[in-house]
Amino acid sequence: MKLTTEQLLEVFIALFWGRQEAVMAEMSEEQRQRHYERERETIRKSIDAFPSAGQNHRTALAENLKFVGRPEEAEEAVRQRYLHAEGEFRRLRRSGLKQGINDTLHLVEQGYYPPKTIEVINRRLTARNLPKVDELLRQFRGTHLKILKRGRIRDEEEFYLVQNILADLEFDVTEEQRMKLDRLAGEFEQQVRRR
Numbered sequence: 001m002k003l004t005t006e007q008l009l010e011v012f013i014a015l016f017w018g019r020q021e022a023v024m025a026e027m028s029e030e031q032r033q034r035h036y037e038r039e040r041e042t043i044r045k046s047i048d049a050f051p052s053a054g055q056n057h058r059t060a061l062a063e064n065l066k067f068v069g070r071p072e073e074a075e076e077a078v079r080q081r082y083l084h085a086e087g088e089f090r091r092l093r094r095s096g097l098k099q100g101i102n103d104t105l106h107l108v109e110q111g112y113y114p115p116k117t118i119e120v121i122n123r124r125l126t127a128r129n130l131p132k133v134d135e136l137l138r139q140f141r142g143t144h145l146k147i148l149k150r151g152r153i154r155d156e157e158e159f160y161l162v163q164n165i166l167a168d169l170e171f172d173v174t175e176e177q178r179m180k181l182d183r184l185a186g187e188f189e190q191q192v193r194r195r
Contacts, residue, residue, distance in 0.1 A: 005093065007128075008097040008101065009082050009083070011097075011125065013078065014121050018125075021071070023117075026116075043068065095156060099157055102161050105136055109137060109168075110170075118133050121133055140161075143158065144181060151184070152188070153187070159185060162184065165178075166181060
């Protein structure tokens with residue numbers, strides 16, 4: 001199933017805010033408030049620590065600060081930021097979303113997301129008529145086979161997916177496949193350097 005950029009955005013949001021929702025549900029109100037205060041302080045320090053950062057970066061941090069403790073509003077702000085992106089950011093958003101999703105699915109596969117968190121994420125995905133985590137993982141796992149069959153890595157998105165596979169010694173690939181993926185990653189890096 002090929003997902004549109006808007007669907008990828010919703011998958012990314014479900015993965016990120018689903019995890020947040022599950023973590024927050026386990027906290028008491030007092031713990032949540034302490035967490036939000038630490039988050040505000042971290043953002044304030046980031047703004048102060050990088051006065052030379054670009055205005056867009058500082059504006060994004062200030063906006064994040066505004067939404068601490070208001071997850072529904074933060075979620076919608078991110079959605080709107082992506083949907084109305086312009087220029088270079090618009091061109092890169094699909095690739096960035098896919099990389100973020102692949103990285104998160106890699107963490108899910110490694111067991112970093114407990115079953116309760118997966119339940120929350122699946123509920124969010126189902127509400128948007130999107131594939132559940134297990135189907136996303138099947139797609140994630142199958143991509144390397146397409147790369148192997150094709151004999152080349154097409155883009156950065158596939159490159160980072162291959163890097164995750166190579167870093168995961170438990171990933172279900174033969175030694176021959178692992179060596180070929182490593183060679184293809186090296187060829188892709190050389191190709192990028194020549195550009």
